[in-house]
Amino acid sequence: MNEPQDPEVRSLDARSLRGLAHPLRMRLLDALRFGGPATASRLAEKLGESSGATSYHLRQLAAHGFIEDAPERGKGRERWWKAAQQGLRLDEALLADAGPEVRGAADTYLHEVATAQTRDLSTWLGNRHTWSQEWNRTWDLSSATLMLTPELTQELIEKMHALVETYRDRAVDEGDAEAARVRVHTRAFPLSTE
Structure with a gap:
């Protein structure tokens, strides 16, 4: 998929992937990306x-x-430390790299992303009682199972990403009392028929 290059999004290569693919490093980077600058002791x-x-x-x-x-x-x-970029992009070629160290780092990275997304959701579910009634009515946890080809699945993924991008331009000021960071997770993967 050819996506426009965003200076806030870093494409991972084999070297940088090996430097990032560690559970604590990924949590530290997320803490700085989403929580802003911090010291080692605060983190x-x-x-x-x-x-x-x-x-x-x-x-x-x-x-x-x-x-x-x-x-x-x-x-x-x-x-004090701060994130150098706000997003990361994994090149699919790294998943099929000839070197087992690179493939292992890619697997670690993907599993840590999935763990972080699950942790985000679990945190929301555990703390949703602290949010307003309006936010408690405005969230989603749903799934759909469709019979699709790889081409149709790619089309669906691209359309979901495009839809999310349209809301970036509509983002409200962080000073808005009703605003909160809203995390949108998307997942699309084939299910085993066995």
Whole structure:
């Protein structure tokens, strides 16, 4: 699928994929992408990890260009980090790479993405009582099973992504009291008939 290049979306190559494909690194990157700049100690507290492990993995993310210093936030010796991009794109070719290390990193990456999406949903379900009645009426957890060819499935995926993109331009100001970040997960995959 040929998508327009977005400077906020980074395409993963074999080297960067190996640098990212670790559960804590992916959680740290998501925390910075969606929660804004933070220090290693703040991230450690938020994620329930040690500061040492968090610092090490932040340095690895920086070495691979996923995060960068946020000097405008730092005071004294505190080192603040921020995400360098807001999105990631995985090239399908990495899933069939000749090197088992690259294929393993791609598998780890995909499983961690699925785990993060499941964690997002579980967090919403566990905390939805803290949200307004309006938000409790405005969410979706549905599925559909269709009989499709690979071509029709690709068409459906492209149309879903295009629809979501139309709402990016309609996004409201973060200062709007009624606004919240809304996570949209899409999944389309064949089911075994056995």
